[in-house]
Amino acid sequence: MNDTIFALSTAAGVAGVAVFRISGPQAGNTIEALAGVRPVPRMARLLSLRDPVDSAEIDRALVLWFPAPQSFTGEDVVELHVHGGRSVVAGVVKALSAMSGLRAAEAGEFTRRAFDNGKLDLSEVEGLADLISAETEAQRRQALRQMDGALSNLSESWKQRLLRILAHIEAVIDFPDEDLPESVAVRLQQDVSKMIAELARYLDDEGVGERLRDGLALAIVGAPNAGKSSLLNVLAKRDAAIVSEMAGTTRDVVEVHLDLDGYPMTLADTAGLRDLRGDGQAAIEAEGIRRARARAAAADMKIAVFDLNDWPRLDPATLDLVDASTIVVLNKRDMIDLLPDLAQVRAGPLRAAREVLAISARDASGMTDLISVLRSRAQELLTGAGEAPVITRSRHRTAFEDCLASLRRAQMANVADDPELLAEDLRLAMRALGRIAGRVDVEDLLDVVFRDFCIGK
Numbered sequence: 001m002n003d004t005i006f007a008l009s010t011a012a013g014v015a016g017v018a019v020f021r022i023s024g025p026q027a028g029n030t031i032e033a034l035a036g037v038r039p040v041p042r043m044a045r046l047l048s049l050r051d052p053v054d055s056a057e058i059d060r061a062l063v064l065w066f067p068a069p070q071s072f073t074g075e076d077v078v079e080l081h082v083h084g085g086r087s088v089v090a091g092v093v094k095a096l097s098a099m100s101g102l103r104a105a106e107a108g109e110f111t112r113r114a115f116d117n118g119k120l121d122l123s124e125v126e127g128l129a130d131l132i133s134a135e136t137e138a139q140r141r142q143a144l145r146q147m148d149g150a151l152s153n154l155s156e157s158w159k160q161r162l163l164r165i166l167a168h169i170e171a172v173i174d175f176p177d178e179d180l181p182e183s184v185a186v187r188l189q190q191d192v193s194k195m196i197a198e199l200a201r202y203l204d205d206e207g208v209g210e211r212l213r214d215g216l217a218l219a220i221v222g223a224p225n226a227g228k229s230s231l232l233n234v235l236a237k238r239d240a241a242i243v244s245e246m247a248g249t250t251r252d253v254v255e256v257h258l259d260l261d262g263y264p265m266t267l268a269d270t271a272g273l274r275d276l277r278g279d280g281q282a283a284i285e286a287e288g289i290r291r292a293r294a295r296a297a298a299a300d301m302k303i304a305v306f307d308l309n310d311w312p313r314l315d316p317a318t319l320d321l322v323d324a325s326t327i328v329v330l331n332k333r334d335m336i337d338l339l340p341d342l343a344q345v346r347a348g349p350l351r352a353a354r355e356v357l358a359i360s361a362r363d364a365s366g367m368t369d370l371i372s373v374l375r376s377r378a379q380e381l382l383t384g385a386g387e388a389p390v391i392t393r394s395r396h397r398t399a400f401e402d403c404l405a406s407l408r409r410a411q412m413a414n415v416a417d418d419p420e421l422l423a424e425d426l427r428l429a430m431r432a433l434g435r436i437a438g439r440v441d442v443e444d445l446l447d448v449v450f451r452d453f454c455i456g457k
């Protein structure tokens with residue numbers, strides 16, 4: 001851990017400014033070697049950088065010096081804000097690579113050092129990763145809260161409560177001859193039961209934080225040529241999927257990410273559903289249809305597209321998929337003169353649907369209504385996300401569930417008869433909570449958490 005690392009921390013490519021980060025014991029010497037001085041800590045200074053090997057000027061750069069421990073990693077850190085040109089960046093990399101004791105950083109290594117030095121705990125590291133990849137406002141709010149330690153604080157406060165209960169029980173274990181007053185035993189059991197209820201309620205969140213982090217999954221399904229890809233393109237405001245009059249155009253799943261008023265969605269266009277029995281040539285299309293059905297099954301919301309030209313016939317394979325999470329879209333309304341009475345349609349075979357709308361993917365009529373239906377459904381599904389310190393990953397869920405399971409076992413034990421058993425279950429429950437911030441079992445978790453990081457972070 002004693003080597004000094006460096007990396008370009010801004011995205012590669014031509015830009016106004018590129019920022020290098022250098023972290024480790026050699027960081028201060030590095031800046032002296034490049035600029036001839038060591039600037040005042042935490043004050044930006046414009047300095048000329050020269051390659052120490054041949055004294056050639058590389059750039060004039062804004063230099064920041066953060067002596068340990070007041071830095072992102074907790075080590076000595078230098079930031080070089082250079083002009084973001086390819087030759088400048090290459091020149092800095094060449095100069096830094098040639099210095100002894102310096103090496104290029106690995107993916108996530110700066111953050112890993114921040115974690116190792118206690119600057120960030122594990123759930124805060126996750127919050128940082130989420131913040132960097134946040135695409136919408138709601139995602140950003142949620143990530144910021146987690147980065148600020150909201151989730152760690154919550155699990156820590158539960159841990160403190162368990163610690164107090166445990167202290168009482170350990171007193172019972174240490175002084176077995178003294179009779180435990182009945183009222184204390186009852187109170188301890190009540191405290192455990194209360195925490196069980198709170199944790200169960202907390203876990204019963206319908207995955208709202210995970211949904212916000214990943215984006216809501218939306219699948220567009222329907223018969224070939226119903227206009228699914230056309231609809232995707234209108235919603236995405238670009239030609240993301242190929243549209244043609246040929247039935248069976250879309251074979252694979254085509255995904256686009258949408259930001260609907262701050263709500264993130266992943267919209268998936270799928271292959272048209274049709275019966276391919278007896279068609280020996282259709283293996284690829286069959287695989288497409290299998291994928292379409294899998295997407296529909298996993299989606300938070302479905303849009304089922306029907307072609308109004310077929311009315312009153314409704315494609316049976318699509319109709320099969322219509323349920324309460326489905327928004328039915330009757331498409332190509334520009335092609336027909338007389339719209340069916342939607343109230344009647346709603347009372348008939350489509351009664352299971354959440355909503356039925358007539359639209360045209362060609363002239364975009366009805367799209368405002370469709371978007372507002374999508375938005376209100378997203379609002380419902382994501383209520384509460386970004387406000388309370390929510391669970392954003394399955395890792396958190398598993399830890400809280402393990403804690404709950406241990407508490408339930410503890411509830412079974414009797415304080416007077418089995419204090420040791422009870423104490424052990426409480427310790428296990430605390431251990432599970434400790435995994436949220438990465439205070440225990442950390443080696444098992446690091447790979448999972450740092451997997452998403454790239455170089456320079």
Ligand SMILES: Nc1nc2c(ncn2[C@@H]2O[C@H](COP(=O)(O)OP(=O)(O)OP(=O)(O)O)[C@@H](O)[C@H]2O)c(=O)[nH]1
Nearest residue numbers: 224225226227228229230244248249250272361362
């Ligand atoms: N007039 C009219 N034509 C439409 C509308 N929506 C789609 N089309 C046309 O219908 C045909 C099929 O559209 P696609 O978007 O490719 O249909 P799809 O459901 O994705 O078809 P597959 O991928 O083959 O399953 C194309 O010729 C589109 O131009 C619409 O609202 N009005």
Ligand SMILES: [K+]
Nearest residue numbers: 225244246249
């Ligand atoms: K088509």
Ligand SMILES: [Mg+2]
Nearest residue numbers: 228229249250
């Ligand atoms: Mg298509």
